[in-house]
Amino acid sequence: DAGITQSPRHKVTETGTxxxxxxHQTENHRYMYWYRQDPGHGLRLIHYSYGVKxxxxxxxxxxxxxxxxKTEDFLLTLESATSSQTSVYFCAISQRxxxxxxxxxxxxxxxxxxxx
Amino acid sequence: xxxxxxxxxxxxxxxxAPVELRCNYSSSVSVYLFWxxxxxxxxxxxxxxxxxxxxLVESINGFEAEFNKxxxxxxxxxxxxxxxxxxxxxxxxxxQGGSEKLVFGKGxxxxxxx
Numbered sequence: 001d002a003g004i005t006q007s008p009r010h011k012v013t014e015t016g017t018x019x020x021x022x023x024h025q026t027e028n029h030r031y032m033y034w035y036r037q038d039p040g041h042g043l044r045l046i047h048y049s050y051g052v053k054x055x056x057x058x059x060x061x062x063x064x065x066x067x068x069x070k071t072e073d074f075l076l077t078l079e080s081a082t083s084s085q086t087s088v089y090f091c092a093i094s095q096r097x098x099x100x101x102x103x104x105x106x107x108x109x110x111x112x113x114x115x116x
Numbered sequence: 117x118x119x120x121x122x123x124x125x126x127x128x129x130x131x132x133a134p135v136e137l138r139c140n141y142s143s144s145v146s147v148y149l150f151w152x153x154x155x156x157x158x159x160x161x162x163x164x165x166x167x168x169x170x171x172l173v174e175s176i177n178g179f180e181a182e183f184n185k186x187x188x189x190x191x192x193x194x195x196x197x198x199x200x201x202x203x204x205x206x207x208x209x210x211x212q213g214g215s216e217k218l219v220f221g222k223g224x225x226x227x228x229x230x
Contacts, residue, residue: 031216040125042206042222043160058217090159094216104150104210105218107159 003027006091006108013115019078021111023091025071031094032074033105034058034066036087043090049074081115088112118143118209122221130229131199137192137224139181139207149190150208150218151181160206166190177201202228 003026035043045058047066092105123138152160164175171183
């Protein structure tokens, strides 16, 4: 399995402050994703990346931005945190064999963010 | 665009009973289908997947799922559940040849009671 770590694991922040979550992978996977998980909503895609400096929006991207300046790191920033962004955030990578997507995703352990 | 409907938000069963967790999807293109499991306070783990070939796929811990294209379903079954199967289960779909984005259902919480 690809090594994928998220930091921090837990964070409490105040409304209106910026917050950055980090996802780090130890292998050279091209595709990375940020999801949020909320009760009754399952997982919803926030942003994803298909290469260095190549990113695109998911279904719930408002209020979030991302950056990927190197292959191994994918950062998620809440520009001005709101209580509605209290959630568990998961990073994922898409594993491939050559050019073929075959393995689904590997998920990080998640970041529990509370905005007060 | 794809969508996934998991018909039951919660499924309580007794230990050693059979269980079926239902999943229906909607897509205008060919898809890959997945089931993920999430144990309490953990991340998601891949349980099984359908990519092509045999429509019946199995996991190492006794779960199976059958891809039914005509009914656009990918139901998950286990003939005899254990207490340790208590978890939340997510069905997910990805279009073939696209951006590999996974679209998830809202999850089914399986509780196995003694």
